[in-house]
Amino acid sequence: MIRMENLTKRYGKNTALNNLTLHVKEGEFFGYLGPNGAGKTTTVKILTSLVKPTAGTATIGGHDITRSSLAAKKLIGVVPQAINLDMELTAWENLLIHGLLYRMKRGAIRAEARKWAAFVGLSGALDKPVNTFSGGMKRRLTIARALLHGPRVLFMDEPTVGLDASGRRDLWGLLKRINREGATIFLTTHYIEEAEALCDRVGILDRGRLIALDTPAALIASAGKIVVDVFEGDTLTSRFFPDRASAGAFAATVQGSATIRNANLEDVFVKLTGRRVVP
Numbered sequence: 001m002i003r004m005e006n007l008t009k010r011y012g013k014n015t016a017l018n019n020l021t022l023h024v025k026e027g028e029f030f031g032y033l034g035p036n037g038a039g040k041t042t043t044v045k046i047l048t049s050l051v052k053p054t055a056g057t058a059t060i061g062g063h064d065i066t067r068s069s070l071a072a073k074k075l076i077g078v079v080p081q082a083i084n085l086d087m088e089l090t091a092w093e094n095l096l097i098h099g100l101l102y103r104m105k106r107g108a109i110r111a112e113a114r115k116w117a118a119f120v121g122l123s124g125a126l127d128k129p130v131n132t133f134s135g136g137m138k139r140r141l142t143i144a145r146a147l148l149h150g151p152r153v154l155f156m157d158e159p160t161v162g163l164d165a166s167g168r169r170d171l172w173g174l175l176k177r178i179n180r181e182g183a184t185i186f187l188t189t190h191y192i193e194e195a196e197a198l199c200d201r202v203g204i205l206d207r208g209r210l211i212a213l214d215t216p217a218a219l220i221a222s223a224g225k226i227v228v229d230v231f232e233g234d235t236l237t238s239r240f241f242p243d244r245a246s247a248g249a250f251a252a253t254v255q256g257s258a259t260i261r262n263a264n265l266e267d268v269f270v271k272l273t274g275r276r277v278v279p
């Protein structure tokens, strides 16, 4: 559904994306992870035709996003990181403008707006100005707007930033449903547990290159399923083991305090990108 072939993006001497080849299947829930500046937003901007690649190609549903971008654009919905709603207008007016931009008929816009507002739990708020909404309501409205024209692929760049824990869980449920109903989802996030909970596959990007690509379970298994955290003074080191027996044998040799636990996707991320912030 999404095919990137040898994508490169340079900003002057800075290579934001370095020869990236990545295919996302139809109906897949794909997680796109990486440290700050890895090139995630650059990728999303290329795939939503906001930025042109320096080299390489990208197609959505077979349409070249850099050439026949109109055909590709009709297939996609975008939830940008920065909320770009018209704050002075009502939720309904925001959806109406979006529908008109996509050349939908008024009757269809009204029907779809009702449907998606109900889906994201905003039915009672359609006639309220957006500047009276909470952050979570605004986020849900950007999702309803992204879905209004019936896209088959949804791009979301850090959609849960700024949400409280229960708001984030609500959104997870919503995204799962959207995906179950057939949409392909391309999700960028810094909340690694979010990717682990939601995604069929994740790709980890580092300095413009894809350094890992697999299911969360396979990535965790390849790093080592069991972790021993060792605190020595104020330094935390994590060691990976294939099973509890070998982890336990190692922990018994440790001088400081050692904790044995199951590995998670965040451990894999830290191991591969090598950037753990030790408090």
Ligand SMILES: Nc1ncnc2c1ncn2[C@@H]1O[C@H](COP(=O)(O)OP(=O)(O)OP(=O)(O)O)[C@@H](O)[C@H]1O
Pocket (backbone or CB within 6 Å): 011, 014, 015, 016, 034, 035, 036, 037, 038, 039, 040, 041, 042, 043
């Ligand atoms: N318009 C621009 N002009 C120059 N350099 C840019 C521009 N946009 C991005 N970059 C650079 O490209 C690289 C990748 O940036 P990008 O925004 O894609 O990273 P990211 O993975 O989304 O990071 P974050 O997690 O912080 O959102 C960075 O080095 C960034 O400084």
Ligand SMILES: [Mg+2]
Pocket (backbone or CB within 6 Å): 040, 041, 042
């Ligand atoms: Mg970004």
